[in-house]
Amino acid sequence: MSYFDRLAKEWQSRAGELAEWTMRVMVNRTDVWGRYLPMKHRKLRGGVLNHAITAPFRDERGKVFLDISSLEKHFRTTKVGGVLGIHTASADFTSRWLAIDIDLHESENLSVTPQGNFVAARSWYQQLVHKGFDPLLMDSNGQGGFHLLVYFESPMSTKSVHEFGKKLVADFAIRGLDVAPEVFPGNTRFDHYGDWLRLPGRHHTHDHYTRVYTDENWAESPWLVGHDAIDRILSTRLANIEQCEKNGIFVRRQTICLDFDGVVHSYRSGWQGETSIPDPPIHGTGDAIEFMRKHYRVVIHSARCATVEGRNAIAAWLAKHRIEVDEICEHKPPALVYIDDRAIRFQGNWGDTISELSQFRK
Numbered sequence: 206m207s208y209f210d211r212l213a214k215e216w217q218s219r220a221g222e223l224a225e226w227t228m229r230v231m232v233n234r235t236d237v238w239g240r241y242l243p244m245k246h247r248k249l250r251g252g253v254l255n256h257a258i259t260a261p262f263r264d265e266r267g268k269v270f271l272d273i274s275s276l277e278k279h280f281r282t283t284k285v286g287g288v289l290g291i292h293t294a295s296a297d298f299t300s301r302w303l304a305i306d307i308d309l310h311e312s313e314n315l316s317v318t319p320q321g322n323f324v325a326a327r328s329w330y331q332q333l334v335h336k337g338f339d340p341l342l343m344d345s346n347g348q349g350g351f352h353l354l355v356y357f358e359s360p361m362s363t364k365s366v367h368e369f370g371k372k373l374v375a376d377f378a379i380r381g382l383d384v385a386p387e388v389f390p391g392n393t394r395f396d397h398y399g400d401w402l403r404l405p406g407r408h409h410t411h412d413h414y415t416r417v418y419t420d421e422n423w424a425e426s427p428w429l430v431g432h433d434a435i436d437r438i439l440s441t442r443l444a445n446i447e448q449c450e451k452n453g454i455f456v457r458r459q460t461i462c463l464d465f466d467g468v469v470h471s472y473r474s475g476w477q478g479e480t481s482i483p484d485p486p487i488h489g490t491g492d493a494i495e496f497m498r499k500h501y502r503v504v505i506h507s508a509r510c511a512t513v514e515g516r517n518a519i520a521a522w523l524a525k526h527r528i529e530v531d532e533i534c535e536h537k538p539p540a541l542v543y544i545d546d547r548a549i550r551f552q553g554n555w556g557d558t559i560s561e562l563s564q565f566r567k
Contacts, residue, residue: 210283212414215431216406217281224276226439227404230356232291233301235271237261239290239401241409246286256409257290259398280406288409290401293390297539299360299457303370304389304402305329305353306345307382319349325380326351329373330418336452339442343405344428347413352402358443362457363390369454405438458502460540465507465519467546469494469528479508479515482522491528498531501541506534 206214216223240260247256261269271291279289294300307326326342330353333340338355345352370388377385393399405415417434418427429437446456466472471484497503505523509515516533523530532538549561 209412209414212431213283213407216414216435217283219432219435220277220280222439223280223406223435224273227276227291228273230441230443231302231404232271232276233295233299233360234292236266236296237292237398238271238275239292239403241285241288241290241403243284243286259401260289276404279404282407285407285409288403288407290403292399292401294363294393294399295360297457298363298393300357300363300366300390301360302354302356303366303454305370305374306387306389306402307351307353308386321381322349322351325377325382325386326353327418328380329353332373337448338444338452341438341441342418344416344418345403346408346411347416348411352405356441356443357449357454358445359456361446361449362455363393365453365455365457366390367392369452372453458500460502460504460538461497462534462538462540462543463494463503463505463530464543464545464547465505465509468544469505470522479512480518482518486526486528491526494528494530498529502531504532504534504538504540505530506537510535 238260239257241257242255275289278287282288293302293304305326307322330340330342333353333355341352341354341356343352343354344350367388367390374386374388389400389402391400403409407414414430415434416428416430417437419429419437420427444454449455463469466476469486469490470482471487473484477483494503505519507519509519510533516535519533523533549558549565551558
């Protein structure tokens with residue numbers, strides 16, 4: 206049996222454990238995930254090799270979901286076409302982990318080397334340890350690429366996770382790297398599934414299984430393989446909320462979405478164009494928003510937000526009246542509740558709703 210086959214057997218034998226751990230610790234969403242294609246289906250498109258897809262297929266979304274069985278198949282597979290990746294953020298912009306991808310592409314003429322990448326990765330690993338985290342540093346491809354991950358006990362604000370990661374690797378040039386490593390999660394948008402990262406295990410191209418770095422004195426080598434690597438992954442300590450918040454990673458506040466005209470802006474003069482906002486705030490608006498922002502993320506969305514000019518006009522009006530919100534949204538965001546002066550609340554009875562509609566003020 207070859208060395209590669211022996212490692213494959215060890216990962217296969219632990220597939221159930223790894224799948225359950227991954228679902229509990231890593232999966233941010235189950236409606237979409239990444240899947241690598243078999244070699245024969247990888248084709249150049251616009252000069253870029255199309256090596257992966259977002260699963261499931263579009264017409265299966267909402268019907269087929271990522272589950273433990275799917276994850277087990279990933280850890281059991283010896284074929285590149287069975288390798289999976291998972292998205293870095295949930296639909297409500299929370300993330301259960303941070304990953305730094307220190308990559309090395311053979312086709313790029315960069316001055317970095319596998320050893321140079323490792324030195325930088327180990328430095329960031331040691332910084333994370335110093336901050337109280339229990340990071341995993343993994344040799345992702347056997348070619349000089351490394352993944353550095355930190356896992357959280359609770360889903361944290363995707364934005365704060367991303368900002369922490371960017372700050373961590375901001376000294377990449379001093380570390381000898383030509384380009385900044387990629388930070389996962391990236392800058393997510395509500396209208397996009399976001400980025401995803403390959404799971405540990407078999408590489409999607411090379412005959413390589415994930416190795417895990419250790420600085421323990423008992424280890425014969427700094428790189429754990431097979432069962433030892435899996436044991437290290439499964440025993441990783443998850444960072445609690447207190448530890449995260451000490452380092453600027455916060456629990457995401459739920460969103461309250463406010464309409465603008467008639468809710469924030471008193472709108473006495475009526476519509477005079479998207480950039481004309483002549484009236485003062487409704488009495489008590491500033492104090493109410495200040496109170497809500499202590500517990501919630503407060504955003505504004507209205508018809509004015511369809512253009513940059515309209516959003517800028519709202520921003521200028523808010524600044525004039527010293528009212529602070531968390532965001533002025535171009536698109537209507539997912540929210541805990543929407544506050545609108547021209548809305549009818551549906552409570553499960555269409556008869557009552559039609560009756561209320563007939564009495565609704567024009």
